[in-house]
Amino acid sequence: MKTQEIVNNSCNEQEENKKTDFIRQPKQTRSMETKEKILKTALRLFCENGFYKTTTNEIAKQAAVPIGSLYSYFKNKDMILLKILDDYNQDFIDKFDKLNIGENIDLSQNDKKSWIKITIEMLIEIHEETKEFNLELQALYHSMPEVYEIHNIHDLKIKERIIKEFEYFKDELKTTDLEVSAIITNDIISSIVDRIVFTNSPISRDRIINEGVDVIYKYLFC
Incomplete structure (x- = not known):
């Protein structure tokens, strides 16, 4: 608390x-x-x-x-960066929220693996569109306290949205701690996205995504 x-x-x-x-x-x-x-x-x-x-x-x-x-x-230049980061994070949140609209809600209820996969692919697309900016931010997290703080606040918002998603099917979840489960799920998805977007993996992206979907699905529902 x-x-x-x-x-x-x-x-x-x-x-x-x-x-x-x-x-x-x-x-x-x-x-x-x-x-x-x-x-x-x-x-x-x-x-x-x-x-x-x-x-x-x-x-x-x-x-x-x-x-x-x-x-x-x-x-100053810092304020320009923080405004860009604020706009980027809001755009990210807006796109994340779209997963809750219409057919995606039904999909999360009826075909959870497909819903998890769509989520991962959407995040990959967002990061690929702003790859260079994300790489620059990774360096700034450790040198600018303001960027680090905004990053933490953004993570909190994402965690809250994942918890909200879990509420739709909490009776089916095998885990009882939604907050921790949201953090772990977000960490797994972030690792998948980072590997695909920021590394030259010899393994195809489809294999990585499909295996990641199975890991998340089994963790949450099996």
């Missing part, structure tokens, strides 16, 4: 800090487009050159935005 309270407090503090992270909140279409251009350019440069080798001057130049305009939206 204490750990949960600490994480919740961190979430609240982060939301409070966001109020001062961005100096200017664009309302007009042109201003919103300028801010989006800064974010897209920064993301590309972070992926190509790395976060620490990218400067705000370079971001502004590549985005064709005056450096003064960049600083009117973001205090």
